Amino acid sequence: MPGNTYSVTTSYGGCTFTAEKYVDAVTSPVITANGPVTNICPGTPVTLTASSGRRFAWSNDSATQSITVTAPGVYNVLVDGCRSNEIVITHAAGGGLAASGDEVVSNISGNTLLAATGCRAIAFVEPGGSQPLTGSLTAKTWVETAVIYYKGEPYVPRHFEITPAQNAENATARITLYFSQQDFNLFNNDHPAYALPSSENDAVGKAALRIVQYHGNGDNTGLPAGYPVGGSTSIIDPRDGDILWNVDMQRWEVSFEVNGFSGFFVTSSTPLPVSWISFSARRNDASQVVLNWRVNEWAVSHYQIERSLDARNFTPAGILAAQGDGIMEYTFTDPTPVLQQIYYRIRQTDLDGSYSYSRILSVSGIDGEFTAFPNPVGGRLTVQVGKRYIGSRLKLMNISGVVLQEITVKQQSLTLDLDKYASGVYLLSTEDGKVIKLIRQ
Structure with missing residues (x-):
């Protein structure tokens, strides 16, 4: 049995030979639950997690270390071929829908x-x-x-x-x-x-x-x-x-x-004041945020565009009057460029004074009209610069400052291929001293 030393002794030609082998104990895998499992309300999710291993075969045919279940029953798992304990999930009596006042x-x-x-x-x-x-x-x-x-x-x-x-x-x-x-x-x-x-x-x-x-x-x-x-x-x-x-x-x-x-x-879906079909945001060449939305509107008075730096405290950025009933499209350009991350929403007000909000959109910030993404980067890097950088040169360096590549900026958006470089930290700089630290994955 596991956890003991075993020996084999043989005799041949008057000589005796003995070989010993210690067999270590094997710990059976264990399932743990994230909460109660007996007499729980129907529909309550229970997460079951098995001991560490390389291969998992649950009794419900799942093959991951953790599973989340809602059905009552008996659950066990094979971890690398060894069977675990059993977890029995039972549901409480009762159930149904809530009563008025619950x-x-x-x-x-x-x-x-x-x-x-x-x-x-x-x-x-x-x-x-x-x-x-x-x-x-x-x-x-x-x-x-x-x-x-x-x-x-x-x-x-x-x-x-x-x-x-x-x-x-x-x-x-x-x-x-x-x-x-x-x-x-x-x-x-x-x-x-x-x-x-x-x-x-x-x-x-x-x-x-x-x-x-x-x-x-x-x-x-x-x-x-x-x-x-x-x-x-x-x-x-x-x-x-x-x-x-x-x-x-x-x-x-x-x-x-x-x-x-x-x-x-x-x-x-009886006629309601507005149905949002689409809502998007982007930056233009002047770093201003341009909002576009398409709605099916009825009895709408106007749209107030609001912005925020923390997605909580919003201030007005402008107002557009409604165009009338039906499917309409709107565009609003925020006249004040904001280079840091900023959030926008639209407050739609009806003719009767009631109002509702669109979803909140996030617009990424830019650092002095010089930005690169994604970062960390896997292979291909997109670099965006302001118009004033066209004709200048960018330098890609390793963390020691050794120049690996020089790039002439011919347009405001360009792509760099970093596939040939090893994982690590790199620097991308402009002629006027701006530097972006890149993480090559």
């Missing part, structure tokens, strides 16, 4: 199911994006007895308020909200022309579904009228592939990304 407070440090007492599911959150959600979070749900109406717009009776304790206005994550078919049926009975999904194969209903997000602090009713008058709203169009009917749980699961948390309501 509330839960959770500490978010990763993907988290938000469920009230008895495993009644409210939502599922996955932190991610530029400012990932973290820390304490409160989730509430209400289920009204009839379709909600506010300023002439209908909303599904089930609605939500999800509020982080910190950075509620800018925290980013992916959210999944849960609905019953009855929630959608009540809405469809009132609005058959703009119906939400009536079955898992209802492509038209999925395409019509929209999330309306009311920003700010609501009152205890959770209704649209309880949010600040004149406050901002966002219209979110989830991808049709992210609107799923869960046969096992008998519920709709609607997933989407958010920038900021507050109240969430579901409606259909």
Whole structure:
């Protein structure tokens, strides 16, 4: 057996020979879980991690060191051919959707199911994006007895308020909200022309579904009228592939990304003030930022362009009047060049005074009209310079200052091939003394 010394003795011609061999103990691989595994709420993700090794063969056919599962069952793994212990995941009794008035407070440090007492599911959150959600979070749900109406717009009776304790206005994550078919049926009975999904194969209903997000602090009713008058709203169009009917749980699961948390309501694609088709930003030759956006607008008053150096505190950069109803295109050039990284968003204001925001775009900074990217670089390097550098020469040097290459600048953008150089640190300099440190991978 492992962990012992074994010997073999033979005799031949009156002589005796003995050979010994020590066989080291083999430690069986072990699975560890990132949290409880027994009597957990259905849908709760559990991450299982095996001991270190080179080859992994899990009982669910996965082949990585860690797996994340939601289904109950018995899990084990072969690590380099040795079998691990078993982890048994069991679900608690109960489940289903949250009841009206259900509330839960959770500490978010990763993907988290938000469920009230008895495993009644409210939502599922996955932190991610530029400012990932973290820390304490409160989730509430209400289920009204009839379709909600506010300023002439209908909303599904089930609605939500999800509020982080910190950075509620800018925290980013992916959210999944849960609905019953009855929630959608009540809405469809009132609005058959703009119906939400009536079955898992209802492509038209999925395409019509929209999330309306009311920003700010609501009152205890959770209704649209309880949010600040004149406050901002966002219209979110989830991808049709992210609107799923869960046969096992008998519920709709609607997933989407958010920038900021507050109240969430579901409606259909009846005419809304603006639908963002595209929004982009670039720098022109004068280092000014040029914004372009294309929208399908209705009853829009104007667009206010806002900029920020930290993606939190925005100031106005200009205003463009709306052109009228229909699909329109807009271009705005920020007259003040800003060479450091800068962020832009657009505040769209309707004729009735309500407003909402576009997504936030980031524009990379430039150092004195001399920049190079990507950095670190694998092989091909793009260098951009201002017009005043045309006709001058750039020098590529190693870290010791030895000149490896001189390049005559003939245009504002040029490409250098660094494939022939070994990994390490290099310097790219201009004639007037500007230097960029490059990391060759």
